[in-house]
Amino acid sequence: MTQTDISLKTKQTMVASLKKFMETKPLSKITVSEICKDCGFNRKTFYYHFEDIYDLLRWMLEQEAIIAVKKFNLLEDSEKVVRFLLDYVDSNKHILNCVYDAMGREGMKRFFLADFNGSIDLIIAGMEKETGTALAPGYRQFLCSFYSNALSGILIDWFHDRTIRTREEMIHYITMTVASSLRGAVSTKADSYGPAYK
Known part of the structure; x- marks a missing residue:
């Protein structure tokens, strides 16, 4: 698996975690720590890929909707x-x-x-x-x-x-x-x- 594949899989894991938390609580109450704990990642891994929760959310929307539209x-x-x-x-x-x-x-x-x-x-x-x-x-x-x-x-x-x-x-x-x-x-x-x- 290439570094790009690993990075993509890491991001997708964080997206799945974010979605799970969004089922039960407001976005403003979801923390980086919760996502890291849920995914088994450390905070450094999160911040290597995203600036904050909103950056993760933006990436999720881009991947699921905008990039698909461009096809x-x-x-x-x-x-x-x-x-x-x-x-x-x-x-x-x-x-x-x-x-x-x-x-x-x-x-x-x-x-x-x-x-x-x-x-x-x-x-x-x-x-x-x-x-x-x-x-x-x-x-x-x-x-x-x-x-x-x-x-x-x-x-x-x-x-x-x-x-x-x-x-x-x-x-x-x-x-x-x-x-x-x-x-x-x-x-x-x-x-x-x-x-x-x-």
């Missing part, structure tokens, strides 16, 4: 991506509730923003290639921020209150809105509007 062709499989994300929310309600309770809406949103930003950037790159367009860097960054904030917010709202809209409505609305409006924004070529948009 899809985001341009062609947008509906599958949205379905996958909603499945993840459904399968991990308790964990996400713990995150929401510990960090609030804005804290939870921060977890998703950077990764959504990267995914939107990949979609834009694909659309630029498709249309032969090159967006001004400032406008490209604006679009990434705009759509990342919108997606993070709408998913958290739905997670927190399922009465807002049905699952199928969520899938349809997100897929349709992102595909049509983002494609329109990319093909508009914001750089043609002049220096104020660059």
Whole structure:
């Protein structure tokens, strides 16, 4: 087993322990010492891999959701991506509730923003290639921020209150809105509007 394999297995063991504790107590009450004792690791091992409990949580969410999303062709499989994300929310309600309770809406949103930003950037790159367009860097960054904030917010709202809209409505609305409006924004070529948009 390589050092990378050992490190991954160690991290996965800590994730399993964190999940176990999150079943019975709030995230803010879970300690590094408890996780180390449960896993049979010392604190040095924990801090070699993670800065704190929230860093472990972030890694867990990235591994289970965000990295999996990046395996899809985001341009062609947008509906599958949205379905996958909603499945993840459904399968991990308790964990996400713990995150929401510990960090609030804005804290939870921060977890998703950077990764959504990267995914939107990949979609834009694909659309630029498709249309032969090159967006001004400032406008490209604006679009990434705009759509990342919108997606993070709408998913958290739905997670927190399922009465807002049905699952199928969520899938349809997100897929349709992102595909049509983002494609329109990319093909508009914001750089043609002049220096104020660059």
